[in-house]
Amino acid sequence: MDATTPQRPRAARRPAATRREQADATRVLLLRTAERLYAEHGLAEVSNRQIVEAAGQGNNSALAYYFGSRADLIxxxxxxxxxxxxxxxxxxxxxxxxxxxxxxxxxxxxxxxxxxxxxxxxxxxxxxxxxxxxxxxxxxxxxxxxxxxxxxxxxxxxxxxxxxxxxxxxxxxxxxxxxxxxxxxxxxxxxxxxxxxxxxxxxxxxxxxxxxxxxxxxxxxxxx
The missing domain is CATH 1.10.357 (Tetracycline Repressor; domain 2)
Known part of the structure; x- marks a missing residue:
């Protein structure tokens, strides 16, 4: 490849601060969604899957990843x-x-x-x-x-x-x-x-x- 050949730009690496901010935002979204569903329907009537779906998250293990157990979430x-x-x-x-x-x-x-x-x-x-x-x-x-x-x-x-x-x-x-x-x-x-x-x-x-x-x-x- 000579000096006149255009270089393909490297993929920009996402700053660590941005990834942390997104993770924090997801954590708060799950927390507030769980709070709302628990308040409206009762603790026993709300599953982890319902919370994840209501928060618009595709990963069903998101709650366990961010909080651990149901008691830890509460x-x-x-x-x-x-x-x-x-x-x-x-x-x-x-x-x-x-x-x-x-x-x-x-x-x-x-x-x-x-x-x-x-x-x-x-x-x-x-x-x-x-x-x-x-x-x-x-x-x-x-x-x-x-x-x-x-x-x-x-x-x-x-x-x-x-x-x-x-x-x-x-x-x-x-x-x-x-x-x-x-x-x-x-x-x-x-x-x-x-x-x-x-x-x-x-x-x-x-x-x-x-x-x-x-x-x-x-x-x-x-x-x-």
Missing amino acids: RAIARFHGEPIARRIQELAREARDSDDPRDHIASLALPYTEHLAELGHPTWYARFTAQVCADPTLGPEELAAPLQAPLFRKAIVAVRSQAPGLSPKVAALRSQSMRLVVIHTCAEQERAAAYTGRPADWTMVGEALVDMITGMLLASPQS
Whole structure:
């Protein structure tokens, strides 16, 4: 081949960053698709194949490649949302640390959840997904907790209980458990109504109402 013979250009090698970005985008697409299907149909009614097909992926092993097991996928969805919620809890808990108003401590636990739902836009599926996980006998609330959340939750509950010294430990624990259920299932119902009507939920109103309700529930005087 002489110098005048045109050279065939070499195939451009795809940058590693682009491949990583595409892999990250595929992972998020699968995660969000699974979240939506789980929220709309229930955990037990959705197969890995359905998730892959709904996400427009041709490889049926994509979920196993990106996430591992079904339980790992559910934990990944929980972490995707739980970590920003935990960071917001940490911020509000820091602000409420020296407050003697129990409402401030309750707000530091309830409002990050509704604020996160508001930030997701419309429609959302996370509240219904959370309710599904909590109701699943093989999973439970521990699957939803980010590492930061548990110690912050305990500190806030201790601060609230200090305002209601007449409660027995068992009653206080039951009310604290009920607080979590009120938040989760109230938000799931609001999200379900928004999906049905097409009108976004007013998460600011929901958050403030939850704080009011939980404050009253946790501090109500026990009957003698």
